[in-house]
Amino acid sequence: MQYELRYQVIEPKRQTYQNVIDRFGDQPASRYLEATLDVEPRENFHYRPTWDQHRELYDADYTALKLTDPYSYTDPRQFYYTPYVTNRANLHDEFTKQMAYLEERELLAKLPTAWRTVLTTAILPLRHYESGAQMVSVGGARFAYGTSLEQCCTYAAFDRIGNAQMLSRVGIALGSGTGDLLQVAKREWLDSEHLQPLRRFTEEAMVTPDWAEGLVAVDLVDSLVYPVLYRELDEIALTSGAGAYSLFTQYLHTWFKDQRKWLDALIKAWAADEEHGAENREHLSRIVATWNPLAHEAATELARVVDHQLPDAGTVAALARTTAAAEQRWAQVTGGAA
C-alpha cells in the first residue's frame, strides 16, 4: 500500500468580504479594511432623529468639514478593536509598573515642594480637561460620518479617559494613597482663576454643535499643553530633582504622538479633499481663528502658574515657541489662510 501526498491549492471562492471587494476587487485585505470600509449604515433609516428633523441618524451634515468619500481616509495606525486594545493594554501595564516603582520608592512624596504645588495646581486638575476632551471625542464617535472617522474618535475617547485615570493615579499616589489631592485639584479646576480659561474652553468645546469643530478646538489646546507640560517641563524636571514627574509624563507624551498620527492625517484629508477641500480649508481657518486665541490664553495661564512655582522652568517661553510651531503647521494645512 502506498500513499502519494500531493500538494493541492484550493482557491478560496472569495478572498475577502464584499465591502472590500466593492472597492478594491477580490484580493486579500487587512482586517482593518474589512472591519472598516462601508460598515456604517447609509440608507433605509426608519426615522429621522426626533431632535433634529433636518438630518438623518447618520449624516455627513453634522459637521461643516466634509470628505467626498469618508472612506478615502483611513486610520494610519490601522486600529480596529483588537490591535487597539492590545496596544493600550500594554501601555497601561507599563504605566502601572512605573507607578508601582514610584510608589515603592515614594518618589512622588519626595518631590520638591514647588513641584508638588505645580502638580496639584496645574497638572492634576487637567484630568477634568481630559474628561471634557473625552466628551468631545465621544461626540465625534457618534456624529462623524464614516466608520473610518468615527472609530478613530471612539478610540480617542477611550484614550482620554485613560489619560484622566493616569493623572488620577498620580494624584492618589501623591496624596499617599488617598483621594485628598484629587479633591483639592477639583476645587482648583472649579475655582482657581488660572484654570477658568481652560475650563471655559473645554465646556464650550463640549457644547459646540459641530463635532469636528470641537475636536479641532480641543486639539488646539492639546498642541500647546502637551508639548509644553509633558515634554519641555519634563526635561526641566530631570535636571531639577523631579525625576518622578518625568517618569509618568512620558506616557502622556507618547500618547500625544499617537493621537497626532490619526488627527493630522484627518486634518490633511479634509484640507486636501478634491470636492470639499477649499471649503474645508476655509472652515478650518475659521475654527483656528476662533478658538486659537482662547486656547492660547488658557495655556498661558497654566504656564504662568508653573513659572511662578519654578522660575527656572521657562514654561511661558516654551509656550511661545510651541505656539509659533503650531501656527506654522496650521498655515501649511490651510494654505496660509489661517
Next chain:
Amino acid sequence: MSDTLRQVGIDIQESEENRGLVAAIRADNPELTVRHLPGLVKIQAAGQIVINRETVERELGREWETGEFQLAIVSFAGNLSEWDDDQIIVKWEH
C-alpha cells in the same frame, strides 16, 4: 550570455502583519507577480525586488526596521545585494 533577466523571488508567510509588507512591495515594484498559496505569498519579479522602509511603514502605520524582514520571510531566491536601515534589494549579482 542572455539578456533575459532572471527571476528573483521572496516567499513571505501569510499573516495579518505581513499583508502590509506585501502591499508595500507591490507598491514599489510594479513588475511583480504575486501568488497566494496556503499560508504563503510567493512574490516574483524579473531582475530585482526592492523593499523600502518608508513604504512599509506607511502601509503598516507604524515604525518598521528592515531587520523585521527576517521574521516575515520563509525563503527567497536571489542575493541580498543591499540591506541597510532604509532599503532591502534582492537581486542576482552574478
